[in-house]
Amino acid sequence: MAAESEKPEFSVAPAAPEDWPWMLRRYERTAWESLTPDLRRRLSPRDVRRQVSAQVEAFRSAAGDSFAAHVARNRQGKRAGFIWVQENRHGFTGEARAYVLEVYVSPTQRGRGLGKRLMDWAEEWARARGLRRIALNVAAHNAPAKALYESLGYAVETLRMAKELAGGD
Numbered sequence: 001m002a003a004e005s006e007k008p009e010f011s012v013a014p015a016a017p018e019d020w021p022w023m024l025r026r027y028e029r030t031a032w033e034s035l036t037p038d039l040r041r042r043l044s045p046r047d048v049r050r051q052v053s054a055q056v057e058a059f060r061s062a063a064g065d066s067f068a069a070h071v072a073r074n075r076q077g078k079r080a081g082f083i084w085v086q087e088n089r090h091g092f093t094g095e096a097r098a099y100v101l102e103v104y105v106s107p108t109q110r111g112r113g114l115g116k117r118l119m120d121w122a123e124e125w126a127r128a129r130g131l132r133r134i135a136l137n138v139a140a141h142n143a144p145a146k147a148l149y150e151s152l153g154y155a156v157e158t159l160r161m162a163k164e165l166a167g168g169d
Helices: 017-034 037-042 045-066 114-128 143-151
Strands: 010-014 067-074 079-089 096-105 134-136
Touching: 010 079, 010 114, 017 045, 017 067, 017 079, 017 096, 045 067, 045 079, 067 114, 079 114, 096 114, 114 134, 114 143
Parallel strands: 096 134
Antiparallel strands: 010 067, 067 079, 079 096
């Protein structure tokens, strides 16, 4: 048996049923954090929780083998992060691609290479399926995540902008 110091810092394996409540709570939190201040004023955490539950149920039930959820654990076996990825088609080209739905790294585990490890896993998953492209969305104000993705070779394809219209009550 390998000594504790010889084990990889993180292991990544398919999510088990008992991992889902943990992942959902963290997804709810990151979904809330990704909202702009204006959206946070207009929505409640309960609204976000409802929407997150509906989204997750939809892609878990409809995706079949085109959806994968993996959990990262630290050397002590504690959950440290997760990634959800699915195969979908580009809206204009119809090209099949991998799409990262969510990536989460526990705050205590950030800065230790786990985000890169999870993204590397997603790219391996995509290649194994014969996919040649991978995409994701990131909140405009999430500078650490944007820096990670850029360091891995990701580039901005589209930039969604919004404006609140006066008198729209």
